[in-house]
Amino acid sequence: MLYFSDLLQYSDVFLSGLKTTVELTVLTTILGVVLGTVCATVRQYGNRASQRVVSVYVELIRNTPFIVQLFFIFFGLPAIGMMLSPWEASMIALTINLGAYSTEIIRAGLASISKGQIEAAKVLGLNFRQTLTRVIFVPAFEKIYPALTSQCIIVMLGSAVISQISVQDLTYAANLVQSRNFRAFESYFVTALLYLGLSILLRFAFNALGKRLFAYRASN
């Protein structure tokens, strides 16, 4: 027999876990994409030395498990005097992780912009910053938008791991509830549904944003 009604008294726990997961997702998505944009720009247009620095960062993150990155930041950094709360450590770890993956994705977008576009901007007198923000970014992001938004969702789902350092996110809530009432099936089933709903919601949000950002494709 399944007893989903046994979960009702814990709805507050689930809701507060959901809130934490959503907050962290929104924040780290924004920060991670900003970080990825900066790094991709350096990687694509920067000097040799700064390109090298970005490559090392990207490879380091892409070739190690997220949970190890998280543990390193939370348990490792205090050894050199950086004490972080679980929430802060998670925020940083998620941002750095998304930053690395999005660097590679966004760079592919930047690489798709033809040299002619950049030269056209140059002969019109735009400086490089103006060329980036006015000429390059919109078409570059359009090219990689599906890949980038998928990566954001992957990171959101991967954030479940932060319950391991006691951030009271959605997964933490599930663990807590099933340890109280031993309804593991019901508890994780509901949690899975909540993650699924969150993914679908995120996709909707990204699609709506994409329609606004890249309106020029549909119009006319």
Place this chain on the structure above:
Amino acid sequence: MSLVNLHQVHKYYGDNHVLKGIDLDIKAGEVVSIIGKSGSGKSTLLRCINGLEQYQEGGITVDGKEVTTEDIQVRRLALSVGMIFQNFNLFPHMTVGENVMLAPTIVLKKSKAEAETTARAMLEKVGLADKFDSFPEKLSGGQQQRVAIARALAMSPKVLLCDEITSALDPELVGEVLKVLEQLAKEGITLVLVTHEMNFARDVGSRVVFMHQGKVWEQGDSKTLLSNPQTDELKQFIGAVL
């Protein structure tokens, strides 16, 4: 006084000696057609004039100011030298109007209203006033190229460089672009164009410069030169094109 002056300009791509001592003097109001075989250095010449490419020896001045590839310098140069490319290079995410208004607003710091007035006037001039709110991908190649011309004109350049701007167009669309150029020539705008349109060079151009193997091989008044070429190379070239 000369508007564009090249003095003994040499340009190398690695070991490839592409421009071998170019001397060229262009006065305000001239329409100079640069002709020559593919690979003779025509594009490189134009790109040196507006600072897109570095040259290794000699000197280039535009309106009396020396041309270098320093970023600041290129931007200052952009105020006096406009350029139109073979592939239009319109910005796909901006409307026609936005394409034309971009540089006047963020480079010349004109107000939106002022930039829009200029943009509409320039689009009128190229016959595309009604396309102000269209996106480039909805236009034909000929229309896109005319927008590119309007975009360059909106910066009121002293000289307009055109690099084979009709070569990517379907034959039936070439005429509308040449017509715009002809009108600009009549208005007295200084034009330097790399072109394969010999009729246009002869009838509209004031001077023809024939490039061969990185040198100005022969130049002169367009009608005289094309009907009476002196060198074998130009005779051959004209024979091959016509």
